[in-house]
Amino acid sequence: MTGDQRERFRSGLRAGLGFGAAAFVVGVSFGVVAEPVMGSVAPIVMSAVVFAGASQFGATSVLASGGSALTAIATGAMLNARFLPMGVAAASALRGSRLQRALEGQTIVDASWALAARGEGGFDREALLGGTLPQYPAWVLGTVVGVVTGDALGDPDAFGFDAIFPAFFLGLLAAELRRPHAVGAVLIGGAIALVLTPILPPGLPVLLASGGALIGLRR
Numbered sequence: 001m002t003g004d005q006r007e008r009f010r011s012g013l014r015a016g017l018g019f020g021a022a023a024f025v026v027g028v029s030f031g032v033v034a035e036p037v038m039g040s041v042a043p044i045v046m047s048a049v050v051f052a053g054a055s056q057f058g059a060t061s062v063l064a065s066g067g068s069a070l071t072a073i074a075t076g077a078m079l080n081a082r083f084l085p086m087g088v089a090a091a092s093a094l095r096g097s098r099l100q101r102a103l104e105g106q107t108i109v110d111a112s113w114a115l116a117a118r119g120e121g122g123f124d125r126e127a128l129l130g131g132t133l134p135q136y137p138a139w140v141l142g143t144v145v146g147v148v149t150g151d152a153l154g155d156p157d158a159f160g161f162d163a164i165f166p167a168f169f170l171g172l173l174a175a176e177l178r179r180p181h182a183v184g185a186v187l188i189g190g191a192i193a194l195v196l197t198p199i200l201p202p203g204l205p206v207l208l209a210s211g212g213a214l215i216g217l218r219r
Contacts, residue, residue, distance in 0.1 A: 005126045012115060012130025019111040020134030024142040026053055031146020032153055034060045040147050047143040051109065051136060055079040075201070082210055086113050093123040107132035 027047060034043035037060055050056055055076035062072040086108055093116075094101040104125070112131035116124040146153070177183060189209040196205035 008124055008126035009130040012112070012124070012127035013133060014130075015115055015127075016112065016131040016134040019131065020138035023053075023135045024138040024145075027139045027142020028146040028149075028153075029142075030056055030060070031143040031148075032150040033057070033064075033146075034143075035147045035150045037064045043147055044140070044143050047140045050076070050080075051106075051139060052076075052080055052083075053139070054110075071201070083108060085210075089113075090116070090123050090125075090128065093125040093128070095125065104129065109135060111135065 030047065030053065031043055034046070034056070038046070043056075043060075046056055046059075058079045059072040059076040062075050063069070067075075087105055090105070090108055090113065091101075094104045096104075107129055109132055112128050112135070115131045116128035118124055173186065177186065189211070192211065193205045193209040196208060199205075200208075
């Protein structure tokens with residue numbers, strides 16, 4: 001690793017510490033919410049394997065409302081479908097063998113991807129890896145704390161935990177609004193989600209709303 005690469009990694013790591021703190025708090029909220037629905041072990045395993053807050057909360061919401069496991073899995077998969085184009089965008093920056101590239105691809109999460117994206121097809125591999133490094137253990141540890149202390153904490157909404165997750169994505173959105181055509185994409189995507197949410201199953205409106213990003217193909 002060159003000096004420039006080390007510096008970009010350290011820069012990503014510093015940013016990742018802040019994201020990690022948010023991931024820990026949201027992980028606690030997930031553990032508190034998921035434990036009554038799934039038991040003590042499943043939420044922790046889910047966080048360790050899935051590592052995607054949106055799909056985990058979505059799947060848990062389906063189960064809590066009486067939906068089947070199949071519906072919960074489909075909801076989580078639809079919410080995670082956004083990682084397909086995100087992975088394609090980052091693929092050229094990943095290095096090594098197919099196995100190494102596949103492992104590095106697991107570090108693609110929303111905050112780190114936004115941090116590493118440089119626009120016009122550019123992507124910073126070192127910022128991606130550094131940004132995710134603190135987030136994964138923080139997310140899993142937060143889930144463990146939420147599962148273990150859920151009874152003592154009670155309703156997570158009483159502590160404002162319910163506001164952290166949307167605030168997290170609003171922060172990412174604010175950074176993206178500086179990009180060309182971003183405002184148009186946001187308005188189109190928001191309109192699609194607003195219209196379809198009362199009609200379609202959970203998760204599908206969000207997936208279809210991502211079609212608003214196609215405005216970015218304009219030159």
